[in-house]
Amino acid sequence: MAQTKKVLIITYYWPPSGGSGVQRWVKFAKYLREFGWEPIIYTPSNPERPAIDHSLSKDVPKDLTVIKQPIWEPYIFYKKLVGLKKDEKLGSGLMKTGKESSFFHSLSVWIRGNFFIPDARKFWIRPSVKFLTDHLRDNPVDAIISTGPPHSMHMIAMNVTKQISIPWLADFRDPWTNIDFFEELRLSKYARKKHHKLESKVLKTADDLVVISPTMKKEFQEITNTPVSVVPNGFDxxxxxxxxxxxxxxxxxxxxxxxxxxxxxxxxxxxxxxxxxxxxxxxxxxxxxxxxxxxxxxxxxxxxxxxxxxxxxxxxxxxxxxxxxxxxxxxxxxxxxxxxxxxxxxxxxxxxxxxxxxxxxxxxxxxxxxxxxxxxxxxxxxxxxxxxxxxxxxxxxxxxxxxxxxxxxxxxxxxKYSRRSLTKKIATQLNELVS
CATH class of the missing domain: 3.40.50.2000 (Glycogen Phosphorylase B;)
Structure with a gap:
């Protein structure tokens, strides 16, 4: 019997957070063991959760290793700026909850696009790179997966693999500079250039890329020679x-x-x-x-x-x-x-x-x-x-x-769109990556 290999999955979204960003990798983690891979999750201990959904926890294997580290995010200042209470949930993307001041919402969008590059989770990059570099030297894995957005997860993986040579697969659940609200971020020329530069660097540095649609694959292939595969979302x-x-x-x-x-x-x-x-x-x-x-x-x-x-x-x-x-x-x-x-x-x-x-x-x-x-x-x-x-x-x-x-x-x-079938595709790519 082949020996089980280990993969570290860097993800911002994990139960009890709710939403589609959680479901993709919870479901992959659920089935990866069937295909010879042991998932290890790295995720924040205190993220800004757009929703809470305890029902997703049933899909997390009881003995799964989940490594959590604290994250500092600027949302407490954003909520004060736009007039939201500390415990109120934020809208996804640039969506308004309906309670924000329009002026301060517009100001916050400008700040977000021009100062928080690639996103508001950027402050977790440096401490995560330090923690994971030390951790992986003592607890080696066979591959690393980062999933974004937020694309700071890719930045963590990229910097860790600079320190330790580990095959890296970057999973894009949504585009980076071609996401639907990118043009609404009111970017300066400098900020726009930096977003594109970081995106290009991730696409060219990763050993393998996974995207969720054929058209997204074509767009990435115009930027990089890194192999790009399509593994869409699915159903369980x-x-x-x-x-x-x-x-x-x-x-x-x-x-x-x-x-x-x-x-x-x-x-x-x-x-x-x-x-x-x-x-x-x-x-x-x-x-x-x-x-x-x-x-x-x-x-x-x-x-x-x-x-x-x-x-x-x-x-x-x-x-x-x-x-x-x-x-x-x-x-x-x-x-x-x-x-x-x-x-x-x-x-x-x-x-x-x-x-x-x-x-x-x-x-x-x-x-x-x-x-x-x-x-x-x-x-x-x-x-x-x-x-x-x-x-x-x-x-x-x-x-x-x-x-x-x-x-x-x-x-x-x-x-073909069942989560088990799609997990098999991910496992096949991982096998090719480490062979």
Missing amino acids: KDDFSEESYHPDSVFSLSHVGMMTPTRNPQVLWETLSELSKENHHFRNNFKLRLIGKIDGTIKEDIDRFNIQHLVQFESYVPHNEIIRIQQQSDALLLIINNTPNAPLILTGKLFEYLAAKRPIICLSPVDGDAKEVIDETKAGRFILYSERDRLKSEIMRLFQNWQEGINSYEGIDAE
Whole structure:
């Protein structure tokens, strides 16, 4: 029997933190042992958690080694600046909670982009490099993985591997300089240049790169000759029951996850407004469930289109409950950001939507990687923001099927996107890296 190898995983997000950034590496850690790798986690002991989700802890092997070190972050000053209480949660990306002063929020964005490079976790880089360099000399591993954002995790790995020669795989769950909000950071020429320089240095220094979408791979290949592989997010079969779908008393279209200003589908609000006015059965029997953090501008638009009666807002819901909601929804809504990087966006929720086996409505400004997955799995309809008539027709088709008790799901098996299958791909790359 082959000897188990060890891999150190540097990640900012770890249970009890909630969200998609946690799920990716919790699930990989869950299955890596099956493929000959023992994961060792390095993570902050006191991070700024956007949400708490204790349900994810069930996937952490009980005897897993988790090394925690304290981190200092400037968020206490940010909260004072924008008028938030110490224990209030921050919005992800540049999203507003709705309680901040607009002026001070804008000022904080400028400070963040120009002084906290690559991100606000930069103050954890130096102490982590010192700690891990000493620790790994006494407790050697066969490989290191860093996962970002935050991209400070990559900076830690890069500097550790300068001190100790260990194969390094850098995992990008999102782009760096091509992330959807990068252009909103109000960067100086110096700051912009530094972000690009650090990104290029990480991409060229790592021994192997993993990204979550084909278009992202193409973009990175224009910067570096380092091998780039695609390992998307996925779904864990263990999370999904065999419970069959049963139509509810009202038709529910559910969106899971945060909705930022760039993920604000005006075409959907217009369409729902029209359908509500034209069809009283629709008006009385349709519900749009928005589950997660919602930017204030989106709530304003929902009020402006006078569709509040169709919308149900729900704050963060634990992952295990999210799964149940997805399986019992009549349809699932996926929104691709209206940003230049839209073609590469391949969110984790898409793959859990596939496992839920409910029809997907995907709204996007352009064709892209999400369309390829939806077309491949026949899991729903990919609709451009400009196709209002097509969106209206699809919503009514699903609604009428619900009225007649017809199951609208037509998808095929998506086993290749299971967490176990994807972990096998990561393990194969690690094996090649250390061979």
